[in-house]
Amino acid sequence: MIEAIETTIVDCPTTRAHKLSNTSVSYQSYVVVRVALSDGTEGWGEAATLGGPRWAEESVEAIKANIDTYLAPALIGAEVLSFEANALRMRAAATRNSAARAAVEAAMIDAAGHSLSLPAYAFLGGKVRDEVEVLWALASGDADQEIDEARDKLQTRQHRRFKIKLGFHTPARDMARLARIVEALPGAVIVVDINQGWSEATAIRYLPALSEMGVALIEQPLKPGALAATARVARRSPIPVMVDEAAFSAAEIVQNGIAGAGSVYSLKLVKSGGLFALKRAAGVANAFGMELYGGCLLESSIGAAAHLAVFATLPELEWGCEHFGPRILRRDLAATGLQFSDYKLRIPTGPGMGVRPDMDVLRDVARP
Ligand code: MUC
Ligand code: MG
Structure with missing residues (x-):
């Protein structure tokens, strides 16, 4: 069962400026999502943006607000393995918001993988x-x-x-x-x-x-x-x-x-x-x-x-x-x-997505 969904905005410096026709970035901002299950396992997802709400309409600020306010409450208490039903719950709670929904789903699949010791691709x-x-x-x-x-x-x-x-x-x-x-x-x-x-x-x-x-x-x-x-x-x-x-x-x-x-x-x-x-x-x-x-x-x-x-x-x-x-x-x-x-x-073969966050890095890049 899904017990908690938490979000953190992070700002990660890049090795050089990355220029597009309509923006240039020297750090990457993401919303990192943590899903905790009632069996004690957890999963992680990430919503990426590029130069604020410019590459697409979602910004990290909007993604965090919409996950915290609308997507998380729609999922707390749900069965983590009910992937399609959970996707429907998210669609009902928020139109478009595709980066936000994808990050939450990724964290849920990662958590399910850890709970069952299965890779996400399974x-x-x-x-x-x-x-x-x-x-x-x-x-x-x-x-x-x-x-x-x-x-x-x-x-x-x-x-x-x-x-x-x-x-x-x-x-x-x-x-x-x-x-x-x-x-x-x-x-x-x-x-x-x-x-x-x-x-x-x-x-x-x-x-x-x-x-x-x-x-x-x-x-x-x-x-x-x-x-x-x-x-x-x-x-x-x-x-x-x-x-x-x-x-x-x-x-x-x-x-x-x-x-x-x-x-x-x-x-x-x-x-x-x-x-x-x-x-x-x-x-x-x-x-x-x-x-x-x-x-x-x-x-x-x-x-x-x-x-x-x-x-x-x-x-x-x-x-x-x-x-x-x-x-x-x-x-x-x-x-x-x-x-x-x-x-x-x-392709990582470990449980879930096969990668785990570095908590020291997460702490260092978290937006105060
Ligand atoms: C895009 O428009 O394909 C992300 C990295 C990159 O080089 O391009 C962007 C996105
Ligand atoms: Mg492109």
Whole structure:
């Protein structure tokens, strides 16, 4: 039985500034959720944000308030194993609030896993893979720094796929920066994420150059509402377009699928609102013929492990994942964090999510 649900806002410094078209962060803010069961076990979840309520509408302050005031009271006394009923209780208590609901569900599944000594993926259908390729994002905006950073990742066999953030300089400056990076990293797989920063005209103008450089994937070039325009870009693009911010709910994935606004979908807990819902989102995207990409919002090992529990069970995950978040934090939130080796992330096999928080770090980064 669920006895208590507690939340803490934490602010975690990053190793360098991470720039997107519409924000720049030098620390990552999360809401860490603890669920305590009547058998004495506990579970942990994490809701990630990026630059306050900018990447999505939820801020850590809103997430904490809505969990404390609405989601927790709806769940206290419930059976932890009633996953779908508990998800319905949360939906009834709070509309959207997908990052908040996902973090609470992750903590409940982690607690259930510890209670029954089962890994979280066992509740989600069991794992079909033991590791996932993990990409690194270059997002300082300074090509020299980005080339040095990428070369270090390649030489140490940490990462060989890179996401370059575009859309925060003029397109011409971004393209010149991208060209330098691509030239300096022969053989590396390059993905670009424009985070809604371009117009249809700009996208059309630069598609040939992106193609010539061998860019493998273009993520969210236009604004989420520009469905028809994105579909026109996708139709004339020789490079697959990935849907990220444009599709949170399953219904939005359907709209993008029908419009033909992309052929790859970025899976994120903050968009889907739970682990079971994330698995269903993968099925919906798949049914539209979209390939799958394991997206992130710079989660620590706690939030990344919750994603991996789902990714482990998906029949297809063509593009691997980008859960490099634990490596961009000065101090990860987990005591025994995720295992990275040879360009891959291992699926943790311990009970629950397979990672536990470092209580000293949690205390140090908790917002007073
Ligand atoms: C996004 O839009 O994909 C989180 C890390 C990163 O590099 O991009 C963001 C989110
Ligand atoms: Mg993105």
